[in-house]
Amino acid sequence: MVLDLVLIGLAITLYPLPIMAFVLVLSSPGGVWKGLAFILAWLACLVAVIAAVLLLTGGEPPAPRSPPSTAALAVKLAIGVSLVLYGEHRRRRRRSATPMDRGRSASDEAEPASRVHQASVWSAAGLAVLLQPWGMVAAAASTVVEADLAHGATYLALLAFCILASASLLTMELLMVFTPTRAQRLLTGLRSWLAAHQDQAIVAICLFLGITLAGKAIFQLTS
Structure with missing residues (x-):
């Protein structure tokens, strides 16, 4: 369970779409407070999903080969x-896109970016919920089914997952609080890098995590 949660947490924290939105939120007026609202809503989603799974399982992992275990x-x-x-869909779409298509895509992102820049604190929190990579969060939920709350280490593993899945956001928020000038430079560079490499990052993360999860699930189902 722990290794799966580490991989899923890393995939979530490195996923480009929420990072790009968070950069825009932090760069807007009152960005520190909006960023805090974004992070709190983000964490609330993770905690709510984990709590729901633990309530369903009662904090005890299902027996191997049982219907709940097989379903998970x-x-x-x-x-x-x-x-x-x-x-694979994103990879093929990028390969078939012409330079004109990419330019049009960049211009299409300008209006949403402007709206994010003008977002309120509540809008920033809503954005965190909207941009949560729910497929990966669902993968984490299917892994948390194996959690055994009888062991104290399980609580630490779940806490570490929530922190790891939020690590990129927490790092940017702390940089903005303690070194705002440097943080602005770094965020500008990060935004430029994401604009140029967002698709490649999404493809790499989705393929790696997807193959890993599918391969392990097939092994456990057939062994």
Whole structure:
């Protein structure tokens, strides 16, 4: 369970779409407070999903080969396959896109970026919920089914997952609080890099995590 949560947490924290939105939120007027609202809403989603799963399981992992255990593995397999298909779709779309299409895509992003820049604190919180990579969060939920709350280490693993899945956001927020001038330079550079490499990053993350989850689920279902 722990290794799966680490991989999923890394994928969530490195996923480009929420990072790009968070950069825009932090760069807007009152960005620190908007960023805090974004992070709190982001964490609330993760905690709510974990709590819901633990309530369903009672904090005890289902017996191997039992219907709940098999169902959780089937869900993980479906999510893994979906991530692979989505990553491949993004890869093929990028390869077939012409320079004109890419330029049009960049211009299409300008208006949403402007709206994010003008967002309120509540809008920033709503944006965090909207941009949560729910497929990956669902994969985490199917993994948390294995959690055994009888062991104290389980609580630490779940807490570490929430922190890891939010690490990129927390880092940017702390930089903006303690070194705002440097943070602005770094965020500007990060935004430029994401604008140029966002698709490649999405493809790499989705393919790696999808293959890993699907492969492990198939192994556990057939062994």
